[in-house]
Amino acid sequence: MNAILPPLAGPARVRHVIKGQVIEGDSLEYGREPNRFTTPVLDVGALVWPRPTPTPAADVPVDEIIDVLVATGDVLKRDASGVLAQAMERSVAAGFYPRDLVETSFAHLGHMFSRASMEFMIAQEIGGKDLLDGWREVTAPSGRSARVRAFPCRLLHVIAGNSPGVAANTVIRGALTKGAHLLKLPSNELFSAPAILAALSEAAPGHPVARSFSAAYWRGGDEAVEGLLFRPQYFDKIVAWGGESTIKGALKYVGPGLELVAFDPKTSISLIGREAFASEAALEAAAEAGAHDATIMNQEACTASRFQFIEGSIEQIDRYCERLQAKLGQARRSASAEPRPIARSLRDEIDGLRDLEDYYRVWGGYEGRGLVIRSDEAVDFYPEGKVVNVVAVERLEDALRHVNVATQTVGVYPPQRKAALRDLLASAGAQRIVSLGAATPEVGLPHDGFYPLHRFVRWVNDEG
């Protein structure tokens, strides 16, 4: 990524992509300093794919699509045009993450377009390429014959901006399922999706897969736009990521014929057994794994651990906390070492605990190098910005009352403890149990309790 870049003066120019065509323009202005940005005029009519015609890629064999995506990944890795590098600079300038984390995230994008993972996704989530490419013959116990196909849909994606990987994953999933896809850009990551789609068009100009994607920004919740677009005449499903307001906003339009696929807000936790204190090495390993899981995308990810429940004496737990705090500020693949000061509201909450030393102990300051609060009850606030609440428990099972349907990933140390805990955790609502240190998500496995590809299609049958 060393192309020559134009200077970043004035408001950032956000590109739109309409059915594979990159659209430039700065007719509309949004945001406030220093995150002002402009977009081209929004042509709402151009954002839909009329119903009577099948979606552009409906009859393209999935193997060809995989080839196009692999080629897109190569374009992203090479980035000869500098489009991705420019998007990265824009993301750096927008300031949501420190530069090193943006760089590693963008550098990883091309590698997400891996043939092996796409083959795995289709096998796991759909159950075979034949279901995407045509009609699979089955016979019901009654003797009736039927043909089933994972049929392409029209999807409107309200994507999350806390990682550029969300846009890449959306493009991969959307392409593999052959539907038509409109991506609504989030204001905290305006640049990655258009850059990825530009790479797709560069890899396969005018290809039906390229023509299957559009990406545009409008203010989330803008009824003038959403009231027109969020209709079953144009889209089968709204795929909404993120916060309460996004999901609620989408829900307003959901009804017969328009389904919601929600990657709704999630929190992740860790469970650390007393085995962590068996040796110095075990403590080191647990603290390292705990720090890894707590700092995924600088703890902006839903997979990032925020509460760590731990068995042990107070003296032991304090040793864990001390080590954990020292490791939270380190640079990792998915975490930056550059400190970002903790939000003022959180600081006010933590200040309230510092003087209750009999019940709480705090390691670390507010500069963003990592802060750990040890307590015997989970804190009331939501830890962010490399803040971890380590909660002392008698037994790991005591943490179950903090687990609900919003608990996404539960990291367990040592891994042998998982088998005894996983059914209890799943019953309480948790969706993913991993060995501590392995909270970074994988594709081709369920996410938020479902297989995304499976829900990106409509399952259609032809019977008799």
Added chain:
Amino acid sequence: MSVRSELVDAAVHEDVFDRSYPDLEARQLEAARELFAERREQIPVLRRRAAESGVDEIRSLDDLVPLLFAHTSYKSYPASFVEQGRWDRLLQWMQTLSTQTVTDVDVEGVTDVDDWMDRLRAAGHMVLATSGSSGKVSFLNHTRGDSANKQRHYRRMSGWPYVKADNSRVVFLTSPSKGPNSAIEAAVNSAAVWARPGEAHFLTDEPLRLADISASAALNKRMAEGLATPGEIAVARVQAQVRAERMSAALDDFVEKLLAHRHEPIVVSALWAQHMAIIDRAKALGVEDGGFHPDSLVSAGGGLKGVSLPDDYKERVDRFYGKVIRNNAYGMTEMAQTCPKCQCGRYHRPPGLIWLLLDRDGERLLTADDGEDGVVEGRFAFLDLLYEGRWGGLISGDKVTIDFKDCPCGRAGPTILDTISRYAQAGESDHIGCAGTIDAYIRGAVAP
């Protein structure tokens, strides 16, 4: 006498806003310097904040900025202290924000949070609580003297600049008459300064109980933990329903009394939604718009969170009361001294209240030069010099516009324009992330 008490006491003068206070800014700064030096020794959280930000003396108003507390500071105690009845721990937390010793209050045998507040109040700590919509209440300590001074201040500000509070009227207040909440305190103060003996009418004498709020918070928590049964939710709904019916009957009586006195100068204070309910009942009784005595004082306020009102609710309320005096003031739970509104619709600053206009992020102090022609928009913060019981410095979530020039009404000094709104919370726009909690969904599930 200290500069600080001189400025606070200025509110006793009837012409407080018409007098000139030469060097008011310099004297406010002097008072802030004096107050900080004293409070830093008394309040642990302030001491820590000062140490962390490196402020050891107030040399300019900028030095106050890192020392401002957020409203969340006053509810930064762990909720488990209340849920599990750890009243001594709650006192220890309260101590970190108080000037006086509270840890020696006897909490032996305390049964619930209202009981705990009663014990504190009995010991002279006039703790106020907010009934926050999040279910977690704030506790703000102040002294008996603070309470008395607030009432003294209120007597001067209420009715300004039109009429003087002189205990001559029949007063209607749509709040409970008892309870440790600042809205109730304000209503009680209103009754104290306006009502003639026996003529203060509250919506109800049923005290506001924090335990009821805590109970709903506890139920939400049990929901989140997967422990609440559908039966518990049903009971909570029925209780809410019963209470709503009781309040509805109380409102009928209240409106009947109010209408009976509408041809004499009265005082009415209610939230917008309550005014609308009053109008509905009056209309049902065949009472037309505009029959109120022109010297009546009618105030309306309150946010509309979760309440749906017709678009023209303000006009409807205006029409219903007709030509009356509409006094208003800008204030908040954490602020003892309110800012009353003049004939030009602008809020004026009492001498004992230091206004701090900050940038959106609350980090930089703005001055007249930050806007055009001395009109500047920013985040409202303040240091209230009145408090003896706690630190009076706070940063709010309010977006205000201050005109640093003199007011068109002719009075000197800066004014806040009548355009106050809230800053959106971070993430409320379309900054979308997949990390978050679903507390709000769970609360939504419990709410009737």
